[in-house]
Amino acid sequence: MPEAGIRPRGRLDPTVGKARKLVAGLLGLTTTGRRHPVDNPPLVLVGCSGGPDSLALAAVTAFFATRGEIRAGAIVVDHQMQPGSAEVAQRTAAQLRRLGLDPVQLRTVDLHDGGDGPEAAARAARFAALDAAARELGAETVLLGHTLDDQAESVLLGLARGSGTRSLAGMRERRGVYCRPFLALRRDETLAICEALGLEPWHDPANLDDAYLRVRVRHHVLPFLAAELGPGIVESLARSAAILGPDADYLDELAGAEYARIAEASTPAGSAEPAEIRLGENDLAALAPALRMRVLALAAVALGGVQPSQERLLAAAALLDRKGSAGPVQMAGKVSAYRISRSQAVPHEGAAYGKLVLRRSAGVP
Known part of the structure; x- marks a missing residue:
């Protein structure tokens, strides 16, 4: 019985191959040949909750570490939002170490709700922990496991709020040290990767709780739109984000230049x-x-x-x-x-x- 994450020699699972190409394309790595070791390989961290998306991303990233092109590590953030969260975080960290990721840090955070709700508080605390880990460990890149489905949900939520171009552009593939290589991958494909590699993902019960707006969009709104408008609605929403992203970046760049020109600070x-x-x-x-x-x-x-x-x-x-x-x-x-x-x-x-x-x-x- 092979170790989790170690696939027996044979035909490469096509979804795993697709995921490797996405990571390689964003990080400038190669997927062909046996090994491509480099001197002083850069450290790439994966923000991993233990869910299918981030766990699949961690396993795919670990592949490139075995080739000597990068060093692959991970950060597991325990938000303390549910009973047993510490045990989930510890199991996730242990599975990541078995995959060969090193270093693997587990960070526990306290949430401070500024009035925008627990999801916003968790996001702020998570990114603060990831920022701190990247600085301390000297990581050049932090990978996040958001998928095409997450992107579609973000665009739809932006439309519901009446948001502008920046919000409708969704999540950026690259912003600062953060990269999202799986924005072209569907959520069911990350589940397929976990199955193909023998991984054991954690399924967050909050993802089934209709108290959260994003969960209602995922399980009720998008399926309804797919039934009424056609099964390509998720791809269409994500494509809108891809079109609007460069427009929003260009406007932000122009605005930054004008602000620097006319603003007088005291x-x-x-x-x-x-x-x-x-x-x-x-x-x-x-x-x-x-x-x-x-x-x-x-x-x-x-x-x-x-x-x-x-x-x-x-x-x-x-x-x-x-x-x-x-x-x-x-x-x-x-x-x-x-x-x-x-x-x-x-x-x-x-x-x-x-x-x-x-x-x-x-x-x-």
Whole structure:
């Protein structure tokens, strides 16, 4: 009986082969020949929950470590959201070590719900743990096991929220150290990989809990749409994300350049973050609406806020159309926007004349 993850010599399972090509393509590796050892191979970490998607990704990544092209490790995050989560995390870490991944770190996190719900809190804690592990271990890349089905669900949720281009573009294949090689792979294919390689995935009971919106989309909304619109709905939603992704990246790049050009930050002595950002009203008004909204959002986030809603961004932009001084408009994350008219004679605020001013509330760290 072969060890888990070690397939007897013979014909390569086609789904495993497909997955290897996806990982190789994203990381610039090879799948042919016996071995391709390199000097000082880079460390690639896999964020692994023990579920079919991330476990299949870990096993496929371990293959390239045996060829000497990379070092493959893993991070298992215990969110402590369910009874027995510590045992699940330990079993997952043990299975990853049997696959040959090294190092394998297990990190336990505490969730802090900022009002956006337990899923958002878990995501924030998970990425904080992955960021810390990548820094400490010197990893060049962290792989995440999101699939084409996850991408379709994200796009549909973005549509339901009335989100913009960035949200409808879904998850990026590559962002910073994070890579998602399985965005072209269906969820049932990761199950097939686990079966082909003799893996024992953990099936999260939360994925069957209709209390979560994403679970309802997965088990009710998407099957209904597939029945009514055709079985290709998942692929179509993911394809929309692939089309919108480059558009969103380009607009974000242009907005970043405009923000750097027109933003004037005021940072108090001894503080690492600005307390106020001024944006020239003529500069803002001259921007295309798509860039104007993004520049306003960048200013809010730079002040320690969160991404404002479209309604808040429109309200802040509307201050430019008023005569005289106007505001405040409350943005997300305790950030307020004001318009300081050129005609307002307030000597000590002269630097703000003719500008839209975003300020962080006093006492907000």
